[in-house]
Amino acid sequence: MELYKKLGNKVEFIGINVGINERLEGVRQYVMSSSMNFPNIFDKEGKIIRAFGVMGTPTHIVISRKGVIRYRDATMPEDLERHLRELYD
Numbered sequence: 001m002e003l004y005k006k007l008g009n010k011v012e013f014i015g016i017n018v019g020i021n022e023r024l025e026g027v028r029q030y031v032m033s034s035s036m037n038f039p040n041i042f043d044k045e046g047k048i049i050r051a052f053g054v055m056g057t058p059t060h061i062v063i064s065r066k067g068v069i070r071y072r073d074a075t076m077p078e079d080l081e082r083h084l085r086e087l088y089d
Helices: 002-007 024-033 047-051 080-088
Strands: 015-017 040-042 060-063 069-073
Touching: 002 080, 024 040, 060 080, 069 080
Parallel strands: 015 040
Antiparallel strands: 060 069
16 A cells, blocks of 8 residues: 555556455455555456466566566565556656
């Protein structure tokens, strides 16, 4: 959330819930209770995770405006802000 507060006006953030063992209402409640102010998608059918080859959760993906994946991993790197800055610098 801190990163979104710092960079949300420069970088688009989208949360995607893969819907495994989840219900839409539970996801909505989690998003609201976590104060996520960026779009969140409920990927009930797994189309998004298949499109991006996600093998487990969480997976963090940074994609450039041209659709190039700049970062993909299960953990947030300590220098994620640098990866994001590269997208708009």
